[in-house]
Amino acid sequence: MNYWDKHMECIDREALHNIQLKRLTETVKRVYTGVPYYRSKMQELGIIPEDIKELDDLKRLPFTTKQSLRDNYPYGLFTVPLSEIVRIHASSGTTGKPTVVGYTKYDIGIWSEVMARALVAGGGNKDSFVQVSYGYGLFTGGLGFHYGAERIGASVIPISSGNTRRQIQLMIDFGTTLLACTPSYALYIAETMEEMGIDKTQLKLRSGIFGAEPWSENMRKEIESKLNIKAYDIYGISEIIGPGVAFECECQNGMHINEDHFLPEIIDPDTGEVLEEGKYGELVFTTITKEGLPLIRYRTRDITALHYDRCDCGRTLVKMEKIIGRTDDMIVIRGVNVFPSQIESVLLEMGDVEPHYQLIVDRVNNLDVLEVLVEVSERIFSDEVKRLEQLENKLTRAIEDTLGISVKVRLVEPKTIERSEGKAKRIIDKRIF
């Protein structure tokens, strides 16, 4: 079993709680005195830093959102003088102003440490050749991996993304052992290798760490077999630090959160109430060591669940599941939270339906009704009514089992589901509130 920081990764939970509490109270004091935004938010709720006496008091603190960052664009939430900031990263800002994050020298150190843990758990060591094929620049992916790989003493190949044929050639020539990129790019590399007539045995690649976008277990299997490697997941968002917030170990059944730096909570996205272990809800993080831009209860809008049971790898750090959806996509039907991704996974599992679907929510006689439209592809089309009805029933049962509410499945003709810019419009909510 390989660890970067065995002491912290396998720490006794009680000892961890003491560290977390100390760091949390310090962070709250710092933002209260240093950031007018947090001070006024806390004053509105009538709390002062001294009220935070236990980890459980975390839930008394106000939430921070992407909007908070936008409202304070660019540097309004920074806690240190700008002269202390050594690095700026930013999100692409496709839906408005970009989100800006700043790091002090100490923050870059934390980031390198958490990434070092991820890289070692993902098969890296000082003898590794780490090819960083994430983009370098304002995006945190490239530089996050870069600093982590240097921290463990590996040889870093900072190739960034693009020019795939050259990537593959250098992978062979330089003897890359660990590939870091998005999972879709990993698959693209594998396909390009096939086109170039290069066999996976020509590579020295042993593992890959793939993140920055959602991917399925099927995709993992495909990457692992096509590149003959072990494929690890990693989670991160730039607001919290970038890649390395959570990482997968060799057990490949969830990502360990670096809890000594980032305190996780799962909340009900509607009520803000903290949910118990194992329940799906919105992932919320409080950074407890960062200097430049500490964030209190930052709502990631990612949906997942936490598991505290001990992992076979020996790490005691809590595990989060793969992200199953975004709160932006969530709809509440008869009090039940429904994510389009749940329906998509049912359709994919059934295997015989194109995942072209649409959810129509309506209210009939004061009762919410959910209709799921599924496009009939040539593969599943039968000229017999009973076969199509059987398919409808099978889909209805599978979706009801997953969601826990009754649905009506309706088969529709291909291309009837509205597509805007290539993306299908997944939800039509006709209810009037």
Add this chain to the structure above:
Amino acid sequence: MYVKQISVFLENRSGRLAEVTNVLGNNGIDISALSIADTTDFGILRLIVNKPDLALRVLKENGFTVSATDVIAISVEDKPGGLAKVLNILHRCNISVEYMYAFVGKITNEALVILKVEDVDRTMDVLRENNVKILSPEEVYSL
């Protein structure tokens, strides 16, 4: 060679049937028999046309979900009991008819029927042994 039937998936929306027939008409395709099976939500339009391969292609090009199915075309005496005679034969041989429908036009004193069964070859053998007249694809497409 079997008679090829074209099946089209249709949502129960007004105008869809007209669109299918427009596509066929614009491509010079003649319909000689048709039937619609429907539920509350959708329907399946089954067609016998003079150019099945072309029909399949142009309907696909126009975004319809289409498939081709092998069916049997038979001719029965156009008089009371004519169809019953054939169905009795099939029943005795344990062949169940999944669906059937009749032709729009007809030959003098003969009614033409399309049969869909699970085992096309066996059914054709049974029909032949019992002297039921089976129409060849060429005969059907030229009707």
